[in-house]
Amino acid sequence: MRKAVFNVNNKEYTVEIEEDLRLLDLIRNTLNLTGTKEGCGEGECGACSVLMDGEVVNSCLVLAFQAEGKKIETIENLDREDGTLHPIQQAFLEEGAIQCGFCTPGMVLSAKALLDKNPAPSKHDIRESISGNLCRCTGYNKIAEAIEKAAETLEKEESDSGTARRGTK
Amino acid sequence: MRDLVQNVYQAKDTDSILNLLDQYQDEAKIVAGGTDLIIQMREGNVSPPVLIDISSILEIREIKEEKNTIELGSTATFTDIEKHVFFNHSLSAIAKAARSIGSPQIRNRATVGGNICNASPAADMLPPLLAMDAMVVLKSKQQTRVLPLSEFITGKEETLLKSNELLEKIRFQKLNPNEGLGFSKLGVRNALAIARLSLAVYVEWDENDMCQNVRIASGALGIKAQREWDVERFMKGKCLNNSLFAEVAAFLEESTMKRLAGRSTMNFKRYAVQGVFKQALDEALEDMERRMIYEKGSF
Numbered sequence: 357m358r359k360a361v362f363n364v365n366n367k368e369y370t371v372e373i374e375e376d377l378r379l380l381d382l383i384r385n386t387l388n389l390t391g392t393k394e395g396c397g398e399g400e401c402g403a404c405s406v407l408m409d410g411e412v413v414n415s416c417l418v419l420a421f422q423a424e425g426k427k428i429e430t431i432e433n434l435d436r437e438d439g440t441l442h443p444i445q446q447a448f449l450e451e452g453a454i455q456c457g458f459c460t461p462g463m464v465l466s467a468k469a470l471l472d473k474n475p476a477p478s479k480h481d482i483r484e485s486i487s488g489n490l491c492r493c494t495g496y497n498k499i500a501e502a503i504e505k506a507a508e509t510l511e512k513e514e515s516d517s518g519t520a521r522r523g524t525k
Numbered sequence: 526m527r528d529l530v531q532n533v534y535q536a537k538d539t540d541s542i543l544n545l546l547d548q549y550q551d552e553a554k555i556v557a558g559g560t561d562l563i564i565q566m567r568e569g570n571v572s573p574p575v576l577i578d579i580s581s582i583l584e585i586r587e588i589k590e591e592k593n594t595i596e597l598g599s600t601a602t603f604t605d606i607e608k609h610v611f612f613n614h615s616l617s618a619i620a621k622a623a624r625s626i627g628s629p630q631i632r633n634r635a636t637v638g639g640n641i642c643n644a645s646p647a648a649d650m651l652p653p654l655l656a657m658d659a660m661v662v663l664k665s666k667q668q669t670r671v672l673p674l675s676e677f678i679t680g681k682e683e684t685l686l687k688s689n690e691l692l693e694k695i696r697f698q699k700l701n702p703n704e705g706l707g708f709s710k711l712g713v714r715n716a717l718a719i720a721r722l723s724l725a726v727y728v729e730w731d732e733n734d735m736c737q738n739v740r741i742a743s744g745a746l747g748i749k750a751q752r753e754w755d756v757e758r759f760m761k762g763k764c765l766n767n768s769l770f771a772e773v774a775a776f777l778e779e780s781t782m783k784r785l786a787g788r789s790t791m792n793f794k795r796y797a798v799q800g801v802f803k804q805a806l807d808e809a810l811e812d813m814e815r816r817m818i819y820e821k822g823s824f
Contacts, residue, residue: 425581489628
């Protein structure tokens with residue numbers, strides 16, 4: 357066992373961990389953040405996707421000790437301070453991009469990793485961004501459409517807040 | 526019962542890796558992206574008592590462009606390579622090979638050094654690096670060794686890496702305008718596909734369409750990713766035309782049938798290898814033409 361400090365969703369956790377604990381198990385079992393799912397456990401399905409220093413990774417293929425000193429973001433961090441959903445989550449609901457929901461946290465985080473870096477992605481960029489996330493229900497079209505819609509919403513929010521900022525000057 | 530990992534270290538610099546390797550020798554295993562090792566550990570195939578994480582060390586992640594050479598830090602991820610300006614503009618076959626690997630999640634973690642040291646017969650980055658005649662720089666506390674990648678990879682998941690050594694970087698020469706590199710991979714789908722067959726082709730052509738030099742490397746066409754020396758010898762000094770291509774294709778078919786004799790995949794690979802070769806060669810020639818046009822344009 358070793359004592360380790362983790363930054364998950366902007367919160368510091370000091371916990372005792374086994375040396376070979378996976379980041380996925382740390383998140384789900386030690387920190388009880390069960391929004392992150394375990395699917396295949398070998399990096400094929402993307403259900404366990406989280407963001408590490410802003411990059412999407414499979415948390416089943418990262419050992420917890422490798423994540424010390426890194427910023428981890430899980431699906432629990434997405435809703436906004438006023439309790440409303442993140443525009444990506446909202447778009448998933450509105451576009452019917454969720455059926456059983458098991459792949460959804462990973463899909464949403466892959467979409468977030470994309471939109472954080474590329475606010476106006478092409479259809480190809482969107483498909484590429486979720487190519488590491490398997491969905492056995494929706495057939496992907498609705499998910500891709502939801503991400504496109506979320507990109508529009510986020511861009512509108514951005515330009516509105518820009519206008520507002522300029523307006524207050 | 527599974528053996529437990531007793532000690533883990535998140536190394537902060539190259540020296541601390543070398544000291545730890547010197548201290549623990551066989552007991553220690555280096556982990557970078559972890560995309561292969563963690564699966565192997567969970568399957569119980571490897572159980573290292575000590576793990577040294579090198580994925581946070583920036584000094585061995587750098588992709589350095591010098592006047593005539595490229596140095597690829599061993600912990601550069603496939604995302605780093607895929608997005609790097611040099612590979613996108615000047616050696617796109619390497620960016621293409623990086624992009625063909627896994628998924629965004631895998632490419633964000635998996636490293637070129639891990640791909641080399643795991644030495645899977647289907648490793649995607651090995652054929653293009655072999656075709657570039659890359660050298661590996663191996664460092665231990667006592668010494669630095671530089672070996673050709675083709676000698677470093679000795680068999681299926683076997684290399685010349687010693688237990689106290691770190692693969693620090695990979696080095697190769699930049700290409701001249703009369704040279705080109707192409708890469709082609711056959712997988713079952715776009716994302717996450719493990720190569721069923723891949724080939725990288727390097728060519729140097731003179732103005733009379735004569736093949737001055739050629740290096741061909743294959744993946745998943747035998748027990749290791751390897752140079753296809755016989756095919757290279759066959760092509761060298763010959764003129765590029767359709768009949769040469771047909772002769773090389775026949776040569777490849779025959780050598781594939783010999784090498785994979787008795788394997789169920791032989792029957793499709795004997796044909797597939799010809800198509801994959803054509804694609805890789807065409808791409809190498811296009812690459813060479815692009816470089817020539819660029820060279821002329823820059824005068």
